[in-house]
Amino acid sequence: xxxxxxxxxxxxxxxxxxxxxxxxxxxxxxxxxxxxxxxxxxxxxxxxxxxxxxxxxxxxxxxxxxxxxxxxxxxxxxxxxxxxxxxxxxxxxxxxxxxxxxxxxxxxxxxxxxxxxxxxx
Amino acid sequence: xxxxxxxxxxxxxxxxxxxxxxxxxxxxxxxxxxxxxxxxxxxxxxxxxxxxxxxxxxxxxxxxxxxxxxxxxxxxxxxxxxxxxxxxxxxxxxxxxxxxxxxxxxx
Numbered sequence: 001x002x003x004x005x006x007x008x009x010x011x012x013x014x015x016x017x018x019x020x021x022x023x024x025x026x027x028x029x030x031x032x033x034x035x036x037x038x039x040x041x042x043x044x045x046x047x048x049x050x051x052x053x054x055x056x057x058x059x060x061x062x063x064x065x066x067x068x069x070x071x072x073x074x075x076x077x078x079x080x081x082x083x084x085x086x087x088x089x090x091x092x093x094x095x096x097x098x099x100x101x102x103x104x105x106x107x108x109x110x111x112x113x114x115x116x117x118x119x120x121x
Numbered sequence: 122x123x124x125x126x127x128x129x130x131x132x133x134x135x136x137x138x139x140x141x142x143x144x145x146x147x148x149x150x151x152x153x154x155x156x157x158x159x160x161x162x163x164x165x166x167x168x169x170x171x172x173x174x175x176x177x178x179x180x181x182x183x184x185x186x187x188x189x190x191x192x193x194x195x196x197x198x199x200x201x202x203x204x205x206x207x208x209x210x211x212x213x214x215x216x217x218x219x220x221x222x223x224x225x226x227x228x
Contacts, residue, residue: 047210047218058217061216094165096165099170104153104212104213105217106212107167107171107212109167109170113164
C-alpha cells in the first residue's frame, strides 16, 4: 500500500526557515517524480515544487530562490527546505507522488495527509 | 503560465442529481488535464487523468471529457459522499497549475 507521511510543519516567524519531510513507503520511491502542493487557509490547491526521478527540480515562481526540494532515495524521503518564509507561505503542505506517464510528469496519484506551516510573529 | 478557470464556483444540488463541472484552459493543454476531489481534513483524491481516464478505484459515475482548452467532469447520480471541492490541474507545461475549484454543496 502506497503511503506518504509528511512531518515538520510548525509555527515560524517571518524570515525564518523550516524543513518539511515526506516519508514514502509501499512503492519504489526512486522511480517516481515527487512534489509538494500547498493549500493556504480558505484558498485552493497550489503546486509548489517537483523533483523528478533523475533529480531535476521545478519550482513555482512564488517560492523560486527561497525553497529547495530534495530527495534521499536511500531513506525513501522527500524534503522541502523553506527559507525566508513569509506570511503568505502559511498553508497545509501536501506531499504527492506523480503517476508514471508516457510524457512528462504524471498526475498526482497519491497524496499525504498534509503538515501545517504557519508563518506569524 | 497556463491559467485554468473553473465554473461555476459553487453548486448546490441534491443527492441523486447529475452535475457537470467545467474547466477552461488559457491555452491548449492537449489532454493533460486531471480532476481531483478534496474534502476538509483529507488528502486530495485523483479522479480522472489525461482528460477521460478514471483513476484506480474511482466509481463509474465520474467521467471526464474534453481536449485542448475545454474540459468537463460529469458526476451522474450524486452520492452523499460526492459533496466536496473539485479541482482541475494541467501538466502540459511548467508551472503545473490548478483551477480555483468548484465547491459542490448539498441543497
